[in-house]
Amino acid sequence: MVDFIHLRDVDLGALVTAAEIWATLPDRMHTQHGDVDRDVVSPLAGGAWKGAEANAGIGELRAMSGQMEDAHTEAAALRTVLLDAASDLKTAKEHLTKAITDAADQKLTVDDSGGVHWTAPSYARNLPPDDYDAVTKPLEEAARGIADRIGRALTEATAADQRAAFALNADTRGDDPKKFNGKAVGAGPAQDARRATDLANRLMMLDPAERGELRNLLAANADDPTFSTPFLNQQGPRGTLWLAGMIAKLGGVDAPKGLQEDLKAIQADLGRVLAAGTGKGAGPHVDRAWVDELMRAGREKTDIGLYSFRPYGYQLLGTLLDTGHQDTDFLRLIGQDMRAMERDDPAVWMRNTPSGAMYNGFRLDIADGHGAGLDPMTGLMAAFGNNPEASKEFFDPAKHPGEVGYMLKRHWLPDWAGAGPIPEGYDPPGLDQLGRALEAASTGRTPGGGYGLPGGPHPPHDETMRQIMRDTVATLGGEDGLRGTFAANLRDSVGNMVASFMGDGVYDQLVAKDGQNGSMFHDRDLMRVITGAGNDPEAFAVMHGATVEHAAGVLATHPVVKAPGALPAMDVEARQAFNALGTMDGLRDESIVAAREAGVTEATWNRKYQTLASAQILSYIPHVGIPAGRMMDIYTAHALAADTAALEHGSGLSRTENYWSGWSSSQAMAEEYARANTTNPEEIADLAEDRRAQAMDTAARRLGRK
Numbered sequence: 001m002v003d004f005i006h007l008r009d010v011d012l013g014a015l016v017t018a019a020e021i022w023a024t025l026p027d028r029m030h031t032q033h034g035d036v037d038r039d040v041v042s043p044l045a046g047g048a049w050k051g052a053e054a055n056a057g058i059g060e061l062r063a064m065s066g067q068m069e070d071a072h073t074e075a076a077a078l079r080t081v082l083l084d085a086a087s088d089l090k091t092a093k094e095h096l097t098k099a100i101t102d103a104a105d106q107k108l109t110v111d112d113s114g115g116v117h118w119t120a121p122s123y124a125r126n127l128p129p130d131d132y133d134a135v136t137k138p139l140e141e142a143a144r145g146i147a148d149r150i151g152r153a154l155t156e157a158t159a160a161d162q163r164a165a166f167a168l169n170a171d172t173r174g175d176d177p178k179k180f181n182g183k184a185v186g187a188g189p190a191q192d193a194r195r196a197t198d199l200a201n202r203l204m205m206l207d208p209a210e211r212g213e214l215r216n217l218l219a220a221n222a223d224d225p226t227f228s229t230p231f232l233n234q235q236g237p238r239g240t241l242w243l244a245g246m247i248a249k250l251g252g253v254d255a256p257k258g259l260q261e262d263l264k265a266i267q268a269d270l271g272r273v274l275a276a277g278t279g280k281g282a283g284p285h286v287d288r289a290w291v292d293e294l295m296r297a298g299r300e301k302t303d304i305g306l307y308s309f310r311p312y313g314y315q316l317l318g319t320l321l322d323t324g325h326q327d328t329d330f331l332r333l334i335g336q337d338m339r340a341m342e343r344d345d346p347a348v349w350m351r352n353t354p355s356g357a358m359y360n361g362f363r364l365d366i367a368d369g370h371g372a373g374l375d376p377m378t379g380l381m382a383a384f385g386n387n388p389e390a391s392k393e394f395f396d397p398a399k400h401p402g403e404v405g406y407m408l409k410r411h412w413l414p415d416w417a418g419a420g421p422i423p424e425g426y427d428p429p430g431l432d433q434l435g436r437a438l439e440a441a442s443t444g445r446t447p448g449g450g451y452g453l454p455g456g457p458h459p460p461h462d463e464t465m466r467q468i469m470r471d472t473v474a475t476l477g478g479e480d481g482l483r484g485t486f487a488a489n490l491r492d493s494v495g496n497m498v499a500s501f502m503g504d505g506v507y508d509q510l511v512a513k514d515g516q517n518g519s520m521f522h523d524r525d526l527m528r529v530i531t532g533a534g535n536d537p538e539a540f541a542v543m544h545g546a547t548v549e550h551a552a553g554v555l556a557t558h559p560v561v562k563a564p565g566a567l568p569a570m571d572v573e574a575r576q577a578f579n580a581l582g583t584m585d586g587l588r589d590e591s592i593v594a595a596r597e598a599g600v601t602e603a604t605w606n607r608k609y610q611t612l613a614s615a616q617i618l619s620y621i622p623h624v625g626i627p628a629g630r631m632m633d634i635y636t637a638h639a640l641a642a643d644t645a646a647l648e649h650g651s652g653l654s655r656t657e658n659y660w661s662g663w664s665s666s667q668a669m670a671e672e673y674a675r676a677n678t679t680n681p682e683e684i685a686d687l688a689e690d691r692r693a694q695a696m697d698t699a700a701r702r703l704g705r706k
Contacts, residue, residue, distance in 0.1 A: 166216075375412060431487045
C-alpha cells in the first residue's frame with residue numbers, strides 16, 4: 001500500500017525524466033540492429049564464407065541482431081509503463097492534494113500519517129452535551145469526508161503502483177529470462193486490454209497475484225472505450241459470455257473469501273467494459289456484427305463446465321447489464337430480442353434453471369445482490385433503471401402496447417440466492433428492478449435507489465411518460481389488474497412515481513368531487529395504488545409529502561376571497577387543497593389497516609412514516625407572496641406532534657388518532673394561510689376542516705370498501 005507521506009511528497013518529475021531518458025534507448029537499439037544487419041550479417045551471408053562453421057557463425061550473428069530488435073521492443077514497452085505509471089500517480093496525487101487543501105479550508109488538520117483532526121470552537125466547551133454534539137457534528141462529518149477522499153487517493157496510487165510492477169515484471173521476464181523480450185506489451189489502454197485478455201482467458205489457472213492484476217486492470221480501465229473495445233473484440237461475444245459464466249462458476253458460495261471478492265469486482269467491472277465498448281460516445285466501439293453475434297449467442301446455451309446446467313447466453317448477459325450506463329441503441333437491440341425469445345416461449349428461463357443438491361445456493365450473478373441472476377429480465381430492468389431514455393422506449397405504449405401490463409403481471413423467477421428455503425414474504429428481485437425501470441421511464445430521472453425523488457430539476461412529463469404512468473396505475477390498481485395488491489419491493493418506486501405526478505394528474509384526482517374519473521386516471525385505480533404503496537409507511541410519507549407541498553403551493557397562489565359585506569372565503573382551488581389533504585388522511589387510514597392485516601403494527605408503521613416525513617419536508621417553495629414552505633413546515637410539525645402523542649399513549653395510530661392528527665395539521669396550515677391573508681384564522685380553519693373531513697370520509701368508498 002502506498003502510504004500517505006510518500007504520495008504527498010513524491011517527485012513525479014523524476015519518474016517522467018527517467019521515462020524520457022529511457023525513450024532514447026529503443027532508438028539506439030533499432031539503429032544498432034540496422035547497422036549490424038546491414039554491415040555485418042548481410043555481407044557475410046552473401047559472401048564467400050561457406051561451410052558448417054560459417055553457417056553457425058552467421059546464425060549466431062542473426063540471433064544477436066534479433067536480440068537487438070527484441071531489446072528495442074522491450075525498451076519501448078518499459079518506457080510506456082513508466083509514463084503510464086507517472087500519469088496515474090499524478091492523478092492520485094492531485095486528488096490527495098485537493099483533499100488536503102479542502103481540509104485546511106474547513107479548518108481541519110491532516111497529520112503526516114494521513115489522519116484528519118478537528119478542534120471544537122472554544123465557545124462549545126461550555127455547552128450542554130446535546131448542543132455540543134450539534135456544534136461538532138458537522139466537523140466530524142467533514143473530517144470523515146476528507147479521510148475517505150485521502151483513502152481513495154492512496155488506493156488509486158497503490159493500484160497504479162501494482163499495475164506498473166506487474167507490467168514491468170511481465171515485460172522483462174518473457175519466455176527466457178536470459179534474453180530480451182520481443183513480446184513485451186508495454187502500458188496504455190490498448191496494451192492493458194491485451195494483458196487483461198490474456199489473464200481473462202486463463203481465469204481458472206490464475207494465481208492470486210494474477211487475479212488481482214486482472215481486477216486492477218478492469219477497475220482502472222473499464223469505462224475507457226480505448227481499453228474496453230479491444231478487450232471485447234479480442235474476447236469476442238461468445239468469449240465474453242463464457243467469461244461471465246466462468247466468473248459465476250469459480251465464485252460460488254464455497255469459494256474462498258478472497259477469490260469471491262476478486263470475482264465479484266471482476267464481474268461488476270466486466271459490465272462496465274460492456275457498456276463502454278458497445279456505447280456511442282467518443283472513442284472506438286465494437287461494430288454491429290459484434291452485437292449481432294452476441295444476440296445469436298444469447299439464444300444459445302453456453303458450456304461453462306457445470307455437470308448438468310448450461311445457461312443461455314442471455315442469462316449470462318443479464319449479469320453484466322446492471323453495471324455501467326448501457327447504451328440506448330444497444331439495449332434496444334438486446335432488450336427486444338430477449339423479449340422476443342420470451343414471447344416465443346414464456347417459460348424459457350424457468351425451464352433452464354439448475355436443480356439438485358449440488359446447485360444449492362448457486363448463482364450466476366455474484367456481484368450486486370439482485371438475486372441469483374437466472375432471470376435475465378432482472379438485469380435488463382436494472383439497465384433500464386440506469387437509462388431512462390432506453391426504458392421509456394421499451395415501455396412506450398405506442399410502440400409496444402401492453403408491455404407495462406405484461407411486465408407487472410409477469411411470472412418473475414424467484415431467483416433466490418440463498419442456500420436454504422425461500423423465506424416467507426420474499427419477493428423476486430426482478431420486481432424491484434422493474435419498479436426502478438418504470439420509475440425511470442415515467443419520470444425521466446435515474447432513480448436514487450430509495451424513497452423520494454432525486455434532487456435537482458425534474459424533466460417535464462411528455463405524453464409517452466404519462467401513458468406509461470397511466471398503464472402502470474391501471475395495471476396495479478385496475479379491476480383487470482392487481483387491484484392494489486402488489487409486491488412490497490415495488491412500493492418505493494410506485495410511491496416515487498405518484499409523487500412525481502402529483503402536479504400532473506394525481507392531485508387533480510385527489511380533489512375530484514365524488515371520486516369522478518379524471519383525464520389521467522380512473523379514480524379507484526389510483527386510490528388503490530396509493531393505498532397499496534402506502535402499506536410501506538416510507539413510501540406513503542413520500543406521496544403525502546408531495547401532496548402537502550402541492551397543496552401549500554396552491555394556497556400560496558390563491559388568496560382568500562374578500563367580497564364586500566360577505567364573510568371571507570376560500571376560492572375553489574384553495575378549498576380543494578384541503579380536499580387533497582383529507583383524501584390522503586383517509587388513504588393513510590386504509591394503508592395502516594392493510595399493513596396491520598399484513599402483520600405490521602400501527603406503532604411500527606407510524607414510526608417509520610414519521611422518520612421520513614420529519615426529514616423530507618424542510619425546504620421552502622419559492623412562490624411570490626405567501627411562504628408555502630412555512631405552511632408545509634407548520635403542517636408537518638403539527639402532524640408529527642399529534643402522531644407522537646398517540647404513540648406515547650401506546651395507541652399506535654388508530655382511526656381516531658389518525659383523524660385528529662390530520663385535523664391538527666390541516667387546521668395549523670389553514671390558520672397560517674389565514675394569517676398570511678389578514679383573515680380570521682378560526683373561520684378559515686372551520687372551512688378547511690369541513691372540506692378535509694368530507695374528503696377523508698369518502699376515501700374508503702372511493703376504494704370500493706364502503
